[in-house]
Amino acid sequence: MPDDPHMDPFEHLEAAEAIVRAGARLGARGLIVAAEGNLSIRLGDQLLVTPSGFRKDELSVEDLLLVPLDPEPSRGAAAGDGAGGGPRPSSDIAVHRAVYRARPDIRAVAHAHLAASLGLTIAGERPNPDDLPETRLLLPRLPFVPLLPMGSPEIAAAVAAALTEGPEPLAAAVLQERHGAVTVGITLDAAVDRLELVDLLCRVRRDALLIEASRRAR
Numbered sequence: 001m002p003d004d005p006h007m008d009p010f011e012h013l014e015a016a017e018a019i020v021r022a023g024a025r026l027g028a029r030g031l032i033v034a035a036e037g038n039l040s041i042r043l044g045d046q047l048l049v050t051p052s053g054f055r056k057d058e059l060s061v062e063d064l065l066l067v068p069l070d071p072e073p074s075r076g077a078a079a080g081d082g083a084g085g086g087p088r089p090s091s092d093i094a095v096h097r098a099v100y101r102a103r104p105d106i107r108a109v110a111h112a113h114l115a116a117s118l119g120l121t122i123a124g125e126r127p128n129p130d131d132l133p134e135t136r137l138l139l140p141r142l143p144f145v146p147l148l149p150m151g152s153p154e155i156a157a158a159v160a161a162a163l164t165e166g167p168e169p170l171a172a173a174v175l176q177e178r179h180g181a182v183t184v185g186i187t188l189d190a191a192v193d194r195l196e197l198v199d200l201l202c203r204v205r206r207d208a209l210l211i212e213a214s215r216r217a218r
C-alpha cells in the first residue's frame with residue numbers, strides 16, 4: 001500500500017480489510033461476476049478503491065489503490081489514477097468521487113451490476129421500495145438514473161444528484177438503467193447491505209411480474 005505520511009496506517013489497514021471482506025461477500029451472494037462491481041472507502045481527502053480488471057471477490061489488501069478525492073486539475077483526471085502504467089482504479093471512479101463530494105456524511109460507496117435489476121430495467125420496469133416492509137423501512141427511496149455512458153461525467157453527476165435531492169431522508173441507493181445500483185453508507189458493510197436490499201427488491205418484483213404474466217396466460 002502507498003506510503004503516505006498523513007495516513008493513519010491502522011485506519012488504512014482497517015479500510016482495506018473491510019473492502020476485501022465486502023468483495024468476498026458480494027461474490028458469495030452471487031451479486032458480482034467476472035471483474036464487475038467496485039467498492040471504495042473515504043480516508044480523509046483520499047479514496048481507497050478497488051482496481052479495474054480484478055475479481056472483487058478475490059482481492060487482497062495489496063491490490064487496493066489510494067487515489068485523491070480531488071485530483072489536481074493541472075495533472076488532469078488521471079492524476080494518481082495509475083497513469084504510470086500500474087493498476088488503475090475502477091472505471092466508475094468518477095461516480096465515487098462525485099458521490100463523496102456531494103455527500104460528506106457518507107464514508108463508503110458500493111456498486112454492483114445486480115442481475116435482476118438489469119432485467120427489470122431492460123424491460124422498462126422500476127421496483128418500488130414500498131412493495132416490501134423491509135425496503136420501505138430500510139431503503140425508503142430508490143431514485144432511478146437513465147442509461148448514460150459508463151464512467152462519464154454525466155453519469156457521475158446524475159448519481160450524485162439522485163443521492164442529494166430531497167425530500168429527507170436522502171436516498172442511500174440509486175438504481176441505474178441497465179447498470180445495477182450504487183449504494184452509500186457510513187460503513188462499507190452498510191452500503192453492501194443496501195446493495196443486497198436492492199437486489200432482493202428487484203428479484204421479488206421480477207418474480208411477481210412473472211407470476212402475474214403466467215396467471216394471465218392461463
Ligand SMILES: [Zn+2]
Pocket residue numbers: 037092111112113150179180
Ligand atoms: Zn458498473
